[in-house]
Amino acid sequence: MSAEKNKQQLKKELSYQNIVETATKLFAQNGYDKTSVDDIMKESGYSKATFYLHFESKDEFFLHLMDYRLKQFEEEFFKLFKPENNLKQTILNGLRLFFELTERDLWAPIFFEFWSHAMRNDMIKERMQDHYSKWIRLASSVFEQARSTENLPNTINTEAVASLIIALCDGFNLQNQINANLKIDVG
Amino acid sequence: MSAEKNKQQLKKELSYQNIVETATKLFAQNGYDKTSVDDIMKESGYSKATFYLHFESKDEFFLHLMDYRLKQFEEEFFKLFKPENNLKQTILNGLRLFFELTERDLWAPIFFEFWSHAMRNDMIKERMQDHYSKWIRLASSVFEQARSTENLPNTINTEAVASLIIALCDGFNLQNQINANLKIDVG
Amino acid sequence: MSAEKNKQQLKKELSYQNIVETATKLFAQNGYDKTSVDDIMKESGYSKATFYLHFESKDEFFLHLMDYRLKQFEEEFFKLFKPENNLKQTILNGLRLFFELTERDLWAPIFFEFWSHAMRNDMIKERMQDHYSKWIRLASSVFEQARSTENLPNTINTEAVASLIIALCDGFNLQNQINANLKIDVG
Amino acid sequence: MSAEKNKQQLKKELSYQNIVETATKLFAQNGYDKTSVDDIMKESGYSKATFYLHFESKDEFFLHLMDYRLKQFEEEFFKLFKPENNLKQTILNGLRLFFELTERDLWAPIFFEFWSHAMRNDMIKERMQDHYSKWIRLASSVFEQARSTENLPNTINTEAVASLIIALCDGFNLQNQINANLKIDVG
DNA sequence: TATGAATGAGGCTTCATTCAT
DNA sequence: GATGAATGAAGCCTCATTCAT
Structure with missing residues (x-):
């Protein structure tokens, strides 16, 4: 039975x-x-x-798929991500891992598909906001922890820096879509 | 007649x-x-x-529209962009102008619409490659010119730097779409 | 077992x-x-x-349902219907009972659903013809019996009268569906 | 042009x-x-x-069709209907005309289709209420006018009588759908 | 030049029904 | 006896495009 x-x-x-x-x-x-x-x-x-x-509808399915993929991406990242004592090393680790995951499957195009819908659909927008909050919080916390071990000026807005680093990654991936020769040499 | x-x-x-x-x-x-x-x-x-x-078809029209908008954006930029002797000032000028134009109308969403299509249509991809080449060439040339007046290390790959700055701008705009509070303080 | x-x-x-x-x-x-x-x-x-x-199919089920409901309605009616010596009283009894049963549950809409199908499906049409024959026979027999006790002219076509009384009831129920205020004061 | x-x-x-x-x-x-x-x-x-x-949709079309047909029926009726000094004659005229029009085309089945929907759709219900109001008002007014020329008891509720006559007609038409032999001999 | 009428192809969704378990 | 998974067929509606005027 x-x-x-x-x-x-x-x-x-x-x-x-x-x-x-x-x-x-x-x-x-x-x-x-x-x-x-x-x-x-x-x-x-x-x-x-x-x-x-x-699934109830194509739209509902898309939401579902987004959640599914975003969570999967985050889980894979957090499973493999190893913060180190050295800030620079930690950042390089993170970036390397991020770009590795990004190149797998067809992550980038599907991810920008999420973006495209986030601009026009409030429910999807919220999901993306949550997603980004997580990344910014992570990066931010890394910088905060580094304050004690490295000489980070107190004036630095760690959230802003985190946001910009993520922006850099996204923008890079974007260019990568139309110019596959583009290669980043992390480290 | x-x-x-x-x-x-x-x-x-x-x-x-x-x-x-x-x-x-x-x-x-x-x-x-x-x-x-x-x-x-x-x-x-x-x-x-x-x-x-x-227009011959909706698709052909999209191509038209892209050309039209991209050219218009470039023209407006180049009309207003004033390089200065001071590199930092030139960069700030450029960024400020870029974000100003970007905020006008609904530039960002339409621009990412172009992106979305560029990923899947070779003709459109070419247009976007041309577009990005122009920006990279511009930024690059600014750095090259600065080599004589500022102490830029010779080892710097000006094209790579240009590409990254543009990536940063795009990534920022992307985040801006879902988080309107995001504000960059250029300068 | x-x-x-x-x-x-x-x-x-x-x-x-x-x-x-x-x-x-x-x-x-x-x-x-x-x-x-x-x-x-x-x-x-x-x-x-x-x-x-x-059930074999939805259509076959509908037939079942019709038989079931029609028979049930008839049974309930015949169980409670009490002919009297007085013709007028008998008719009033019958009408009162009919409208009582009709108001129970959602008899009227389901009944007109039967009608709707009877117009287009011969098997269902037969069922309805049988159903109506029964009612007409009943009413008719009441009138026939009354011939001896009351002064009904011999020229009266009892079947036609029965048919018209039933038509009146159906028509009244029909109007009742869209105008719930309609109230008949039987007796 | x-x-x-x-x-x-x-x-x-x-x-x-x-x-x-x-x-x-x-x-x-x-x-x-x-x-x-x-x-x-x-x-x-x-x-x-x-x-x-x-038409915008199948549903909207049905509404449209209903209006169209109902109005057409009313117009044809009112065009041909001739009230007479004699009440009985007027009523017979009306009934005869009504059944004549009813037998044309496939009026009865389409009309009961309207009914069927009126039971479940408020917008359609309203249309039917209006439709019936018109008929009742007409019949009612005939009776009112007859009060002076004929010896109608003042206690008669002309609206109720009108309503019942119409019910009779509808109920007759209903039976007619499954028993085409049914014939009314108006007059 | 400009347009209203018309359409073939295709998209999303529902549903009565079958079948393996 | 009961059920969850699966489906072919069909239904409503939209859209890019053509054509006669």
């Missing part, structure tokens, strides 16, 4: 995973609007109706 | 202008895919068919 | 009852076409597939 | 008429829910999109 249930459950989870992965890929490649539910389901090998077994 | 022709031409240019302005606004507000030709033409006050008098 | 079977049978009858009651309510509220099998089963608390354990 | 405009206008009116006529027929035959926009447009010989040139 429990095994049976497990089997059905597994089957559903499988289709779920499949849909999410496929959609991520297609959204990254063609954008949200140019990717139809039909496209997603044909590529996943399930019927269109199966999509609506899992 | 020539006067007549002139009149017609003027009229056509007027409707052209009108369409482009309206479309820019709507694309900025709702994005390319969520803005229909119908929307644009209803808002401009012309009939839908008039659109196809001016 | 027999007890077990009985238990199962009872269970099945229970779910059957439940489905029919729920469906009646939903059909009355929203109409047949606007009520999905899903709606019915969610509201009854059973799974969608259970529906097909009991 | 005016002629040209007229031609276009005529063309549009033609397609409009065509759609409305076809839809009336199909709604009468198969009911609103079982008639798709596709069905209507295939039968009218226009493309599906043309439907949305004229």
